[in-house]
Amino acid sequence: MKAMLIGFVAIAVIAVGADYTLHQMGWSAAEQGASPSNVRLGD
Amino acid sequence: MRDIRHYILGCIMAALAVLVLASWLTPGMANAQEAGSVATETEIDRSATGGATTLEDIMRRQQGLPVDNSFRAENIGDPSAAAGITDQLGTLGGASDPDLWRGMRFNAADVTTQARGPAADVLIQDRGMWWLLFREGPLLTYGGYLLLGTIGALVLFFLLRGRVKIDGEKTGRRIERFKNFERFGHWLLAGSFILLGITGLVSLMGRKFLIPTNGHESYALIAGASKWIHNNVSWAFMLALVMVFVMWVVHNFPDKTDLKWLAKGGGLFGGGHPPAKKFNAGQKLIFWSVIILGGSISVSGLSLLFPFELPMFAKTFAILNTTGLPEMLGFGILPEAMTPHEEMQYAQLWHAIVSFVLMAIILAHIYIGSVGMEGAYDAMGTGMVEEQWAKEHHSLWVEEVKKQENKAPSGATPAE
Secondary structure (H helix, E strand, O other): OHHHHHHHHHHHHHHHHHHHHHHHOOOOHHHHHOOOOOOOOOO | OHHHHHHHHHHHHHHHHHHHHHHHHHHHHHHHHHHHHHOOOOOOOOHHHOOOOOHHHHHHHHOOOOOOOHHHHOOOOOHHHOEOOOOOOEOOOOOOHHHHHHHHHOOOOOOOOOOOOOOOOOOOOOOHHHHHHHHHHHHHHHHHHHHHHHHHHHHHHHHHHOOEOOOOOOOOOEEEOOOHHHHHHHHHHHHHHHHHHHHHHHHHHHHHHHHHHHOHHHHHHHHHHHHHHHHHHHHHHHHHHHHHHHHHHHHHOOOHHHHHHHHOHHHOOOOOOOOOOOOOHHHHHHHHHHHHHHHHHHHHHHHHHOOOOOOOHHHHHHHHHHHOHHHHOOOOOOOOOOOHHHHHHHHHHHHHHHHHHHHHHHHHHHHHHOOOEOOOOHHHHOOEEEHHHHHHHOHHHHHHHHHHHHHOOOOOOOOO
């Protein structure tokens, strides 16, 4: 029973950690689709 | 007097307007009739539209019939194919507007954009509607039926067969079946899978079933939360999948005992308990289903988590095409060149289809590990199982455990 509860807590910890880490790495969908500068000519 | 003159002038202008309108409409109607008459011919006459889309093309598209778009797809970048400057659809210099729009329609225009990202310069892609209709139609319907059918079959099985009880006298002695670490890995996998299953179903079926009952506002919240859970809990699932593979792969290689076990149907319908090692053939099938299907779900899931970064279907289809299997099975030649969106669409469909299959398998696993069999839950609950249960369902494993216990030196303390 204890192993099950620890497993469930680990799921929550990993999920929050993953969300935090991916945002830190700039992997949000918004950042991936954003342009680093305001105006880009050509290309 | 002036009013009468105004009135007469007004009448004349109205009559003129009717005449002009009638003169415009009459040729238009004649054209429509012409278009209707050519619709019956096999080769479509496009002279009425100057080579552009005809009414028949539009009607065929509306009726869902196949439309040959080659007359437009191939009509790109050839100045001689363009209408004369004085014609109604004549060019506006070097390249005509229709030429540009056809280029956009068939993804051949030279598009530049400020938006970054691999798919930003694809303006129109053909397979989007097919994907959407398949996702909302057969995928949702048959996937749903598969899960409901599995639950129905399990209920029926329970009613007919009842709970698999421990046949012999219980000994009161317990032996350790799974260590803490193993149970942790199992529940990490199980908990994340259930969360991913529910949130995945919400994402696929929410529009159809939750919006009508809960409304858009409420569903927006549920869908947002589901997406967050699905994206982030996926890492726990992938980690647990690796853990479970490493921990149990040694016990899951098929051997001769599995054939005997399968031949007796696992003893599920009587005929005694066939001998089994730590995992019987049924459990091995579950294990390999989880590893292979779960692995495939993880790979397509990663492709969805990092949009356009991990395209894999064009290459996979190319390899499959070389085997000739798709053609043999009636799928024709699979597409080998895809837009980035199309890659994502295939990843989504594959992700959902494989997930439905694994969910159905896991429903059966949950059943037999809980209400379906007396004493089975203890293996993952406390890790300690009744010795009689172990002897009935995993006789060869019990023998191994006993042998090891006898081998241990008398002064040694038992492992935790």
